[in-house]
Amino acid sequence: MNLVAAVIGLALxxxxxxxxxxxxxxxxxxxxxxxxxxxxxxxxxxxxxxNTLEQLVVFVPAMLLFGTYVSSRFAALLGLVxxxxxxxxxxxxxxxxxxxxxxFALTVLPQLIxxxxxxxxxxxxxx
Numbered sequence: 001m002n003l004v005a006a007v008i009g010l011a012l013x014x015x016x017x018x019x020x021x022x023x024x025x026x027x028x029x030x031x032x033x034x035x036x037x038x039x040x041x042x043x044x045x046x047x048x049x050x051n052t053l054e055q056l057v058v059f060v061p062a063m064l065l066f067g068t069y070v071s072s073r074f075a076a077l078l079g080l081v082x083x084x085x086x087x088x089x090x091x092x093x094x095x096x097x098x099x100x101x102x103x104f105a106l107t108v109l110p111q112l113i114x115x116x117x118x119x120x121x122x123x124x125x126x127x
Contacts, residue, residue: 001067001068001072002072003067003072003073003075003076004063004064004067004072004075004076004079006076007063007075007076007079007080007083008060008063008064008079010079010080010083011056011059011060011079011082011083011086012056014052014083014086014087015049015052015053015056018045018048018049018052018086018090019049021045021049021090022042022045022046022049025039025041025042025045025046026042028042029041029042041094044093044094044097045090045094047093048089048090048093048094051089052086052089055086055107055111058111058115059079059082059111059114061118062111062114062115062118063075063078063079063114064118065114065115065117065118065119065121065122066078066113066114066115066117066118066121067118068118068121068122069117069118069121069122069124069125070117070118070120070121075114078110078113078114079110079114081106081110082106082107082110082111082114084106085102085103085104085105085106085107085110086103086107087103088102088103088106089103089104089106089107090103091103
């Protein structure tokens with residue numbers, strides 16, 4: 001489970017970096033707090049950050065379930081794919097929101113495997 005914890009930590013670092021990117025875009029495009037709209041590029045960074053938070057709500061417990069009941073190594077591998085998917089999602093979305101599909105798929109598919117696998121693993125586990 002050490003690998004699972006490390007990957008969750010990396011995902012949280014990634015989220016923190018995304019928050020810094022939002023702050024940088026806020027300054028670069030002159031969007032004063034507390035505004036959440038303004039320049040389109042700022043809004044894209046803001047949406048990636050918000051969407052990542054929405055995904056973390058499922059990702060973190062799914063990683064823990066899968067790591068506990070199925071395989072911690074496979075959970076860590078899927079988690080690394082998820083982290084890479086978030087980077088691709090950021091790059092695609094900021095460039096052109098229509099280009100976010102690959103990053104989205106590399107986020108949602110590992111997350112779905114982690115979640116469903118974790119649920120099935122928990123149901124099949126012997127107490």
